[in-house]
Amino acid sequence: xxxxxxxxxxxxxxxxxxxxxxxxxxxxxxxxxxxxxxxxxxxxxxxxxxxxxxxxxxxxxxxxxxxxxxxxxxxxxxxxxxxxxxxxxxxxxxxxxxxxxxxxxxxxxxxxxxxxxxxxxxxxxxxxxxxxxxxxxxxxxxxxxxxxxxxxxxxxxxxxxxxxxxxxxxxxxxxxxxxxxxxxxxxxxxxxxxxxxxxxxxxxxxxxxxxxxxxxxxxxxxxxxxxxxxxxxxxxxxxxxxxxxxxxxxxxxxxxxxxxxxxxxxxxxxxxxxxxxxxxxxxxxxxxxxxxxxxxxxxxxxxxxxxxxxxxxxxxxxxxxxxxxxxxxxxxxxxxxxxxxxxxxxxxxxxxxxxxxxxxxxxxxxxxxxxxxxxxxxxxxxxxxxxxxxxxxxxxxxxxxxxxxxxxxxxxxxxxxxxxxxxxxxxxxxxxxxxxx
Amino acid sequence: xxxxxxxxxxxxxxxxxxxxxxxxxxxxxxxxxxxxxxxxxxxxxxxxxxxxxxxxxxxxxxxxxxxxxxxxxxxxxxxxxxxxxxxxxxxxxxxxxxxxxxxxxxxxxxxxxxxxxxxxxxxxxxxxxxxxxxxxxxxxxxxxxxxxxxxxxxxxxxxxxxxxxxxxxxxxxxxxxxxxxxxxxxxxxxxxxxxxxxxxxxxxxxxxxxxxxxxxxxxxxxxxxxxxxxxxxxxxxxxxxxxxxxxxxxxxxxxxxxxxx
Numbered sequence: 001x002x003x004x005x006x007x008x009x010x011x012x013x014x015x016x017x018x019x020x021x022x023x024x025x026x027x028x029x030x031x032x033x034x035x036x037x038x039x040x041x042x043x044x045x046x047x048x049x050x051x052x053x054x055x056x057x058x059x060x061x062x063x064x065x066x067x068x069x070x071x072x073x074x075x076x077x078x079x080x081x082x083x084x085x086x087x088x089x090x091x092x093x094x095x096x097x098x099x100x101x102x103x104x105x106x107x108x109x110x111x112x113x114x115x116x117x118x119x120x121x122x123x124x125x126x127x128x129x130x131x132x133x134x135x136x137x138x139x140x141x142x143x144x145x146x147x148x149x150x151x152x153x154x155x156x157x158x159x160x161x162x163x164x165x166x167x168x169x170x171x172x173x174x175x176x177x178x179x180x181x182x183x184x185x186x187x188x189x190x191x192x193x194x195x196x197x198x199x200x201x202x203x204x205x206x207x208x209x210x211x212x213x214x215x216x217x218x219x220x221x222x223x224x225x226x227x228x229x230x231x232x233x234x235x236x237x238x239x240x241x242x243x244x245x246x247x248x249x250x251x252x253x254x255x256x257x258x259x260x261x262x263x264x265x266x267x268x269x270x271x272x273x274x275x276x277x278x279x280x281x282x283x284x285x286x287x288x289x290x291x292x293x294x295x296x297x298x299x300x301x302x303x304x305x306x307x308x309x310x311x312x313x314x315x316x317x318x319x320x321x322x323x324x325x326x327x328x329x330x331x332x333x334x335x336x337x338x339x340x341x342x343x344x345x346x347x348x349x350x351x352x353x354x355x356x357x358x359x360x361x362x363x364x365x366x367x368x369x370x371x372x373x374x375x376x377x378x379x380x381x382x383x384x385x386x387x388x389x390x391x392x393x394x395x396x397x398x399x400x401x402x403x404x405x406x407x408x409x410x411x412x413x414x415x416x417x418x419x420x421x422x423x424x425x426x427x428x429x430x431x432x433x434x435x436x437x
Numbered sequence: 438x439x440x441x442x443x444x445x446x447x448x449x450x451x452x453x454x455x456x457x458x459x460x461x462x463x464x465x466x467x468x469x470x471x472x473x474x475x476x477x478x479x480x481x482x483x484x485x486x487x488x489x490x491x492x493x494x495x496x497x498x499x500x501x502x503x504x505x506x507x508x509x510x511x512x513x514x515x516x517x518x519x520x521x522x523x524x525x526x527x528x529x530x531x532x533x534x535x536x537x538x539x540x541x542x543x544x545x546x547x548x549x550x551x552x553x554x555x556x557x558x559x560x561x562x563x564x565x566x567x568x569x570x571x572x573x574x575x576x577x578x579x580x581x582x583x584x585x586x587x588x589x590x591x592x593x594x595x596x597x598x599x600x601x602x603x604x605x606x607x608x609x610x611x612x613x614x615x616x617x618x619x620x621x622x623x624x625x626x627x628x629x630x631x632x633x634x635x636x637x638x639x640x641x642x643x644x645x646x647x648x649x650x651x652x653x654x655x656x657x658x659x660x661x662x663x664x665x666x667x668x669x670x671x672x673x674x675x676x677x678x679x680x681x682x683x684x685x686x687x688x689x690x691x692x693x694x695x696x697x698x
Contacts, residue, residue: 039532039533163551164551166545166548166551166553166554167550167551169534169538169542170542170545172532173528173529173532173534173539173542174523174527174528174542176492176497176523176527177521177523177542177594178542178545179495179496179497180495180497180516180519180521181516181545181546182513182516182546183545183550224533227533228533228534228535228578229533229534229535230532230533230534230538232533233533
């Protein structure tokens with residue numbers, strides 16, 4: 001069967017639409033709540049909760065012999081919450097730290113769950129129970145009544161997030177301040193934890209106990225790269241989660257024997273990696289471009305200052321090799337630097353020597369002067385208005401605003417300090433071995 | 438009680454308060470009546486319980502014994518009378534939020550559960566930002582602010598609470614000279630408007646210059662009263678015990694203070 005018609009058939013299949021809608025809801029809910037869980041540093045607790053839910057699923061089945069989703073999820077919730085309470089008890093009443101307590105409870109409950117599950121699989125009724133789907137998740141097992149449960153839970157979570165957005169924001173940013181205002185920290189925290197429990201439980205069937213935490217963490221972590229506003233982050237995270245859910249189901253439908261959970265998580269991870277790389281400002285590429293632009297500019301400035309230092313009255317030209325030893329850089333890098341500055345129209349290179357153009361001289365004098373001003377700024381900044389300092393991250397040239405330069409020049413004028421750009425008064429600040437062209 | 442306290446005009450009245458962490462007391466038998474309209478410094482060595490005292494006033498840490506009254510009533514009924522500036526290090530400044538939103542949190546107590554801050558709250562927040570000279574930074578992500586600017590945002594948040602009493606935990610820690618001046622100007626202005634302030638402070642040199650009332654504390658109240666009566670070498674000796682470097686600093690500060698009188 002050609003793959004195109006395969007896709008076509010799958011999309012128009014009623015069961016598939018059901019499954020797709022379910023996964024979309026799960027992704028959206030876990031993405032939305034994940035933003036809060038990650039910022040509150042509770043994301044691993046979601047993981048413990050999910051793993052600790054497994055024995056509950058098995059016990060609920062053994063007890064009732066029913067595989068109705070609400071019953072299984074009730075069992076899951078009870079054992080998940082018991083697991084989390086045990087973690088808190090261990091942390092509060094022993095000297096064991098949170099990470100170890102989490103590890104202990106998570107593995108014991110999960111181990112117990114696996115034992116029970118194996119026991120059920122080997123018994124007669126167990127064969128058809130499909131409980132093993134709870135390990136890695138199988139969205140295909142979603143039926144109409146399951147979807148109703150998911151819809152209700154998702155709606156509950158979304159409404160709660162909408163209503164208590166302000167309280168959650170306050171709790172995560174400054175819990176103590178929020179309590180001082182009269183919002184019980186315990187109540188807000190319990191509410192948030194309760195929503196996380198609901199979200200994890202409703203996602204168990206489709207994503208599985210092992211990986212559901214990833215659906216909580218990954219979209220939120222990816223969303224953080226794109227924005228500095230909480231409500232935008234929550235929105236982006238929810239949408240990303242929904243996309244991952246839908247795409248995950250779509251992809252795994254093409255190869256029906258692959259469980260949906262891992263595919264969803266892989267899609268989410270891809271979204272995360274893309275965010276890490278290309279997000280503006282916070283992304284790795286943006287950061288790299290910034291650092292590189294800084295390094296290039298700095299090296300260019302060092303070149304110009306070294307040129308002025310070496311230039312003598314009678315000779316306009318400076319030999320590149322001399323510049324190299326002055327800058328303590330290998331000759332090939334100085335050559336590349338000269339070439340780049342030549343493109344800017346500052347430097348003329350010929351036969352292993354170079355000279356500054358008129359523009360280059362202007363720039364060099366400016367560099368020397370601002371370097372000197374910078375040094376004086378560091379000395380005098382305590383008496384200048386800090387208000388006027390604008391600091392977008394690491395961009396040095398933005399730090400000295402025109403007002404500050406004006407003030408500095410006044411100070412310098414009073415102290416009769418020469419800022420005409422006489423290089424021989426300068427320290428050897430440019431002798432740095434940074435990266436260059 | 439040795440002396441009667443007229444509670445209706447006493448902003449903060451602490452009686453026989455003991456606070457313990459894990460059964461280890463950090464504050465013993467604190468008795469304190471802060472007079473209205475004073476700028477009060479709280480001074481003492483590290484671990485003296487200065488922050489704990491402020492938190493205990495707002496029921497943020499449990500008391501082992503004793504009580505605190507705000508204008509004669511328990512804190513739970515007087516929350517809106519108190520504004521709070523916590524230590525700057527107490528929060529994660531990488532949180533996705535801008536300066537104006539942080540200041541708006543000062544209105545949450547007035548807004549109440551579930552409801553959103555409205556236009557008036559927003560205006561009050563902007564006004565508070567303006568008072569601390571940060572109008573242009575309202576939409577700046579908080580991790581792009583300098584330490585001094587972050588401290589101003591915290592102060593603005595407390596101003597937005599529109600309170601009678603302000604509790605401040607080291608508002609001058611790690612700020613630049615310009616911010617320190619700006620903050621002290623605001624505190625003086627609050628005092629002129631009969632607000633009462635309790636300010637945890639570290640720099641002994643500026644104590645007599647900034648505060649008209651002083652609480653010296655080292656797990657218990659060593660001395661409390663008008664700065665000119667309380668800020669003495671003897672009292673500082675009692676407060677700082679054997680900490681030599683601090684003591685010589687203290688002696689200098691006191692000498693400076695007395696020359697100034």
